[in-house]
Amino acid sequence: DIQMTQSPSSLSASVGDRVTITCRASQGISNYLAWYQQKPGKVPKLLIYAASTLQSGVPARFSGSGSGTDFTLTISSLQPEDVATYYCQKYNSAPYSFGQGTKLEIK
């Protein structure tokens, strides 16, 4: 099975910072990758699908890139409401596994 590895596992950044989270697949998955945001006590929310397509209603400061095995989620200017855990998920074929998550905090 293809493994999804996110880095870092946690990070702390200041409001206004540019933040980048990486997701690496152990084998190529083309662009079959989604990113989710889960705020404390809430259900996950889809941010990006097809590696770089912004889900409707998601702020434009979020962006995704990558193809094959290496993917990034970027927040161009960190806001206080972005405190959350972020997950990537592959969906090229089953099992449709998630990365282990990246916990983002405000410094």
Next chain:
Amino acid sequence: EVQLLESGGGLVQPGGSLRLSCAASGFTFSNYAMSWVRQASGKGLEWVSGMSGSGDSTYYADSVKGRFTISRDNSKNTLYLQMNNLRVEDTAVYYCAKDRSGVPTAINYWGQGTLVTVSS
């Protein structure tokens, strides 16, 4: 408005069984693949199982294969997860989720979850 309402969670002993249900509304249920995703307390998301909109195709995580069975009744707009031979490590909140298309893909709607606790 899309709504997904899970039910059927609870406390069960190791080796026992539970059947989760997910009542869906606000969209044409048969047009969309559906998934079950679980999350143990303080842990990350774990994809458990998925099913195509037509019901022709099913998919499972290795951790539940042979023990869990996903099914759907498109006439009742309901998704199910039959869980047999439950283990302590199956303890988690189970989310019902709607995919973006008729085949498994990114998840664009989530239910609020139902808690399954496996303990003696």
